[in-house]
Amino acid sequence: MNPVNAVSRANLARLTRHRLFWPVAVLVLLLVVNAVVTPGFLAIRVRDGHLYGSLIDILRFGAPLIMVSLGMTMVIATGGIDLSVGSVVAISGAMACYLISEGQGLAVALALSFGLCLVLGLWNGLLVTRLSIQPIIATLILMVGGRGIAQLITGGQIITIDRDSGYREIGGGHLAGLPVAVLIVLASVAAAAVLARRTALGLLLESVGGNAEASRLVGIRASGLIVLGYVFCAVCAGVAGWMISSDVSAADGNNAGLWIELDAILAVVLGGTALTGGRFSIAGTVVGALIIQTLNTTIYTAGIPPRTTLVFEAAVVTFVCLLQSPAFRAKVGRRRPGGPVPPPTDPPSADKKVEVPA
Amino acid sequence: MTEPVLEVTGISKQFPGVRALDGVAFRLFPGEIHALMGENGAGKSTLIKVLTGVYQADEGRMTLDGAERRVHDPPHAQRLGISTVYQEVNLCPNLSVAENIFIGREPRKFGRIDWARIRRRSAELLARLDLDLDVTAPLGAQSLAVQQLIAIVRAIDLDAKVLILDEPTSSLDRGEVERLFGVMRRLRDDGVAILFVSHFLEQIYEVCDRVTVLRNGRLVGEYPIGELGRFDLVSRMTGQELHDLEQLEEAAPAITRGRRLLALEGAGRTGAITPVDLEIHEGEVVGLAGLLGSGRSELARLVFGAEAADTGRVRVGEETVALRTPRAAIDRGIAFCPEDRKADxxxxxxxxxxxxxxxxxxxxxxxxxxxxxxxxxxxxxxxxxxxxxxxxxxxxxxxxxxxxxxxxxxxxxxxxxPRLLILDEPTRGIDVGAKTEIQKLVVALAGDGIGVLFISAELEEVLRLSHKVEVLRDRTLVAELANDGSLTPERLLGTIANGAS
Amino acid sequence: MTTALALPAVHRRHVPVLVTFGLFVLAFATGALRYENFGTAQVFADLFIDNAFLLVVAIGMTFVILSGGIDLSVGSVVALSGMLCAVGTSRLGLPGPLVILVVLLVGTLFGAAMGYVIHVFEIQPFIATLAGMFLARGLCFTISEKQISIENGFFDTVALNRVALPGGVRVSAGAIIALVTFAAAVYVLHWTRTGRNVYAIGGGEQSALFMGLPVARTKIQVYAISGFCSALGGVLFAFYTLSGDGLHAVGMELDAIAAVVIGGTMLTGGSGYVVGTLLGVLVLGVIKTMLTFEGTLSSWWTRIAISVLLFAFIALQRLVGIRRRARSSPSASSPAPASPSPTS
Structure with a gap:
């Protein structure tokens, strides 16, 4: 083997070990399949100064999911989960549309809707930290009640708003050639990245999610960070709610954001963030959400009924979770002759637990 | 003597990087209470797990009632007559007392569970141990001590010939311990073989008949308790054979003792450590010596606020403070390297x-x-x-x-x-080179005026580094020994074994 | 020993069920006072008729939650079962009873499969049943994007006939099936080893293993039971609507979980009663009925009311839990005992 070959092989090995390698590979594979099946899939046209094309559509239709997944990433990093994002999507859309239909200005509508999302996130966060309720149970409450609140705001109707109001621009407008929703997503992702990596928020969140007891012993005040995570998540869901309702110029308390919490969790997991908390990857989450959106597009263009996507998503969830499950890997490894035998779960420290009562 | 009910020979168990048990032999006779003693890494837990089928031994034989056996898993061990009661009771707190005794083998009538019979039988069983309880009350409503007794009742009714009690007394008060010992003695007299693990030396001498000592995964010996003094027991557990202790190269460097950093005045925590008086000064290395479970880590966690004291006062400098959280301690310049690096x-x-x-x-x-x-x-x-x-x-x-x-x-x-650094077993399980470096670092830090609270199971290390040594025994601070020329390893060992001399 | 003369003491663990019972009585009485024709036996019977499927589904959910798990797939399995009923009878022309039998079998196997994945691969129940939820819902739409109506003599007969009870009250077959399911569940949970094992696992899976209980079998059974109940609930839903639709029973898992929790069952497992679930379903039913009678109030108040109750009960459980823990263990931070890590 010549040295150049060895070096490139080492580089390849390092590349495949990178956290983002597999998510990106899956995304690229999906895009390639589409490009082969659908001629002109990769083409981006300019019309009226706006960019159009399948790729732009994936970004535009995927924007709400990316937003929700972004928030979900922060919550999952703390070792929590937020089931209420779908309800928050419905509430924020309902609030904004209601205020606009009542003749309020765009800024006022958005500000009040935003404030409401802050409160909802705070509610979730306080249930988790102050009352120490398991996150899945704590956020279940808002998941159940949220759609009721959304319908309460809309009066049980689907509120349609004037297409001429500026609100329409959030989901359907263009700016500098790009859909406004995509620009909002770009800005939010950038903001989240700055928040996470330019401040110490990311590090401390990962520490809390990765080892709660060690974090306590190192003096991290976890509750504030966790509340912040839930508030951020609710706000992201709120912005996604604007996009969804503005795209159709209507707020539907029942169906807006239905099942988006599941897609978002899936996107986060696909992006390489473990459900147990700790290390998170914002880029990975974006890629994960794009995979889901591309999958939807693929299924749609392949002429399969769109809702059957759920079957594929079920397959993906199962597959990814099995891959992440140590028990599964251990069992598969054991069956493979000569495969590495998984070490028992750290016997010395397990011993120690018995011997040293704290 | 009669035949042993349980006998293992040549038991070895290897984990990646650790030989947890190495050719260990162990016997248990009917009608005895037998203590299993050893420090960290001695292999006690591994041996118990092998006996109860949690682990499979790599080598060795086990005979039960004279017949050779292999134990596949804990339920199998139970069927063979080996039952274990842990410190944290492994019963279901949500079920009733009666049900906990009978679950998995409920008597049935016409295919359905015969609740009346379960209640009657469990009341009878408890009465035999002088326990008068409402058997329909949930187990979780009982004190930990009573829960343990109920676990024992379940084990005995499962026809246990061998009863393993793994640190049952760690969180019990004196009266509860007495009650447990009463039950243990009665079971012994009925012919049950009891394996008893406890970190409390006095309890071993109070209730046990014989003792087996393990160290570093090997058998040190098996002794009738009456023939092994406390000093000998402790030196066998710690392996500090006195002639092994080379003359210390250098006594701990003399210090110009600085200002007082921290003082505990009767600070303690119920169930963890009895009230302690302790002072640490700038530039001073204070060693904490004692056996495993003697309260070393508990004291360290108390100073750091990882667990708050519920009695007494803590003073940092001249200020009286409530160290209720690690944050409060950290803000006052206290730092803590916990014993379990991975978990904490x-x-x-x-x-x-x-x-x-x-x-x-x-x-x-x-x-x-x-x-x-x-x-x-x-x-x-x-x-x-x-x-x-x-x-x-x-x-x-x-x-x-x-x-x-x-x-x-x-x-x-x-x-x-930090101004005060707490090190809980910083050199355990690491290679010799790193160990020496860390020891040198401790000396250097003290030289810079930092106070150090240093915990180690190795007496040699404690003696080499500390200016004074605090000796803990059975969760109590029993002595403070200045590390001048007069403090020999022998004296230190004696204090650990016998308390203040 | 036992004080034979004393009245049966109110155990702490019965308190939540009694609270729910009081809540139901209060709600029903309020309705009876406020609205004409509310306080009748028929309105009471209608609670069972209109919520038969929810009761059956919630009973299955009770088993799962008691064991310390959760099953998010129930709503989708209800929809899938309805869909299969519709396809089996209307498209394939199979006899009704046979179709029902097959549907029940499919549901049970579906649940057992999820239980297997949860236990063997140690995947969180929430995630595994989430995948099950996607799968079942997706299969519905794969079968048909549109609603399929059921045109079958057997289904029509069962759906449209009412059984007259003394006092002129009439109930549907669905309500009777639901009550039979309820009785069976009470029997299984209280008088069989399987039932007690469910409680034991919910109280502590490690402990259950230590006590030699068949943890693996029980966990798979629990999800199989939930799958069976969801399928049965789907059949009842099909009786109720005489159609199959992929959009049926969206969010029913939330109603079922809410009913179980409002019935006083701890979401962390090990504590609760099926009778609580029955009461929980009735409370939800009364709220819906009251809103129907009110007319001007709208349906979303149901959801809001449910979530308020949900919050109240979860907070109550949490407070009781904190107090109990504080009492029973002095050192709350002491590490777990020797965990036998059954997989290694």
């Missing part, structure tokens, strides 16, 4: 650099990140100073060896410039 210390997901800056960053809050350049300087400086291998800040900390992980923990606290 490091965040394994994160890199070396991230773990190193964690404490400093936590103190600054998330809004004031360390400037990247400052951070790189600090991390680089301490990786160099402590010679952390590999010297790359971006390595995930889980990939480091134990010694280097320990150094990362030290670095984490040193960059916060």
């Amino acid at each position: 210390g490091l965040v394994m997901d994160l890199t070396v650099a991230e773990n190193i800056v964690l404490a400093l960053q936590a103190a600054r809050g998330w809004t004031r990140p360390l400037p990247p350049r400052r951070r790189d300087e600090l991390v680089g400086e301490y990786i160099r100073k402590l010679r952390i291998q590999p010297p790359s800040p971006g390595t995930p900390v889980r990939n480091l060896s134990g010694g280097n992980q320990q150094k990362v923990l030290l670095a984490r606290w040193l960059i916060t410039r």
Whole structure:
């Protein structure tokens, strides 16, 4: 083997070990399949100064999911989960549309809707930290009640708003050639990245999610960070709610954001963030959400009924979770002759637990 | 003597990197209470897990009632007559007392569970041990001591010939312990063989007939308790054969004792440590010596506020403070490297650099990140100073060896410039080179005026480093010994074994 | 020993069920006072008729939650079962009873499969049943994007006939099936080893293993039971609507979980009663009925009311839990005992 070959092989090995390698590979594979099946899939046209094309559509239709997944990433990093994002999507859309239909200005509508999302996130966060309720149970409450609140705001109707109001621009407008929703997503992702990596928020969140007891012993005040995570998540869901309702110029308390919490969790997991908390990857989450959106597009263009996507998503969830499950890997490894035998779960420290009562 | 009910010979068990048991033999006779003693890493837990089928031994034989047996899993052990009661009771707190005794083997009538019979039988069984309880009340409503007795009742009714009690007394008060001992003696007289594990020396001498000592996975010996004095027992457990202790090269460096950093005045915590008086000064290394479970870690956690004291006062400098949280202690310049690096210390997901800056960053809050350049300087400086291998800040900390992980923990606290550093077993399980480096570091830190509270199971190390040694025994501080020329290893060992002399 | 003369003491663990019972009585009485024709036996019977499927589904959910798990797939399995009923009878022309039998079998196997994945691969129940939820819902739409109506003599007969009870009250077959399911569940949970094992696992899976209980079998059974109940609930839903639709029973898992929790069952497992679930379903039913009678109030208040109750009960459980823990263990931070890590 010549040295150049060895070096490139080492580089390849390092590349495949990178956290983002597999998510990106899956995304690229999906895009390639589409490009082969659908001629002109990769083409981006300019019309009226706006960019159009399948790729732009994936970004535009995927924007709400990316937003929700972004928030979900922060919550999952703390070792929590937020089931209420779908309800928050419905509430924020309902609030904004209601205020606009009542003749309020765009800024006022958005500000009040935003404030409401802050409160909802705070509610979730306080249930988790102050009352120490398991996150899945704590956020279940808002998941159940949220759609009721959304319908309460809309009066049980689907509120349609004037297409001429500026609100329409959030989901359907263009700016500098790009859909406004995509620009909002770009800005939010950038903001989240700055928040996470330019401040110490990311590090401390990962520490809390990765080892709660060690974090306590190192003096991290976890509750504030966790509340912040839930508030951020609710706000992201709120912005996604604007996009969804503005795209159709209507707020539907029942169906807006239905099942988006599941897609978002899936996107986060696909992006390489473990459900147990700790290390998170914002880029990975974006890629994960794009995979889901591309999958939807693929299924749609392949002429399969769109809702059957759920079957594929079920397959993906199962597959990814099995891959992440140590028990599964251990069992598969054991069956493979000569495969590495998984070490028992750290016997010395397990011993120690018995011997040293704290 | 009669035949042993349980006998194992040549038991070995290997884990990756550790030989937990190495050719251990062990016998248990009917009608005896037998203590199993040993320090950290002695192999007690592993032996118990082999006996109860949690682990399978790699080598060795086990006979039960004269017949050779292999135990597949804990339920199988139960069927063979080996039952275990742990400190944390392994019953279901949500079920009733009666049901906990009978679940899995409920008597049935016409195919349905015969509740009346279950209640009657369990009341009878409890009455035999002088327990008068409402058997329909949930188990969780009972005290821990009663829960343990109920676990014993279940084990006995399962026809246990061998009853293993693993640290049952750790959280019991004196009266509860007496009650448990009463039950144990009665069962012994009925012919049950009891294996008793406890860290309380006095309890061993009070209730046991014989003792088996393990050390580093090997059998040290089996002795009738009456023939083994406390001093001999402790020296066999710790392996501090006196002639092994070479003359210490250098006595701990003399200090110019600085100002008082911290004082505990009758500070204690129920169930963890009895009230303690203790002072630590600038530049002073205070050693904590005692057997495993003697309260060393509990005292350290108390000083750090990891568990708050419920009696007494804590003074930092001249100020009386309530150290209710680690945050409060950290803000006053106290730092703590816990014993269990993996569970309580490091965040394994994160890199070396991230773990190193964690404490400093936590103190600054998330809004004031360390400037990247400052951070790189600090991390680089301490990786160099402590010679952390590999010297790359971006390595995930889980990939480091134990010694280097320990150094990362030290670095984490040193960059916060603490005034008092608590080190709980910092040299355990790490290689000799790293160990020496950490010992030298402790001396250097004290030289810089930092107070150090140093915990180690190795007396030699404690003697070499400390200016004074606090001796703990059965969760009580029994003596404070100045480490001048007169403190010999023998005297220290004697104090650990017998209390204040 | 036992004080034979004393009245049966009110155990702490019965308190939540009694609270729910009081809540139901209060709600029903309020309705009876406020609205004409509310306080009748028929309105009471209608609660069972209109919520038969929810009761059956919630009973299955009770088993799962008691064991310390959760099953998010129930709503989708209800929809899938309805869909299969519709396809089996209307498209394939199979006899009704046979179709029902097959549907029940499919549901049970579906649940057992999820239980297997949860236990053997140690995947969180929430995630595994989430995948099950996607799968079942997706299969519905794969079968048909549109609603399929059921045209079958057997289904029509069962759906449209009412059984007259003394006092002129009439109930549907669905309500009777639901009550039979309820009785069976009470029997299984209280008088069989399987039932007690469910409680034991919910109280502590490690402990259950230590006590030699068949943890693996029980966990798979629990999800199989939930799958069976969801399928049965789907059949009842099909009786009720005489159609199959992929959009049926969206969010029913939330109603079922809410009913179980409002019935006083701890979401963390090990504590609760099926009778609580029955009461929980009735409370939800009364709220819906009251809103129907009110007319001007709208349906979303149901959801809001449910979530308020949900919050109240979860907070109550949490407070009781904190107090109990504080009492029973002095050192709350002491590490777990020797965990036998059954997989290694």
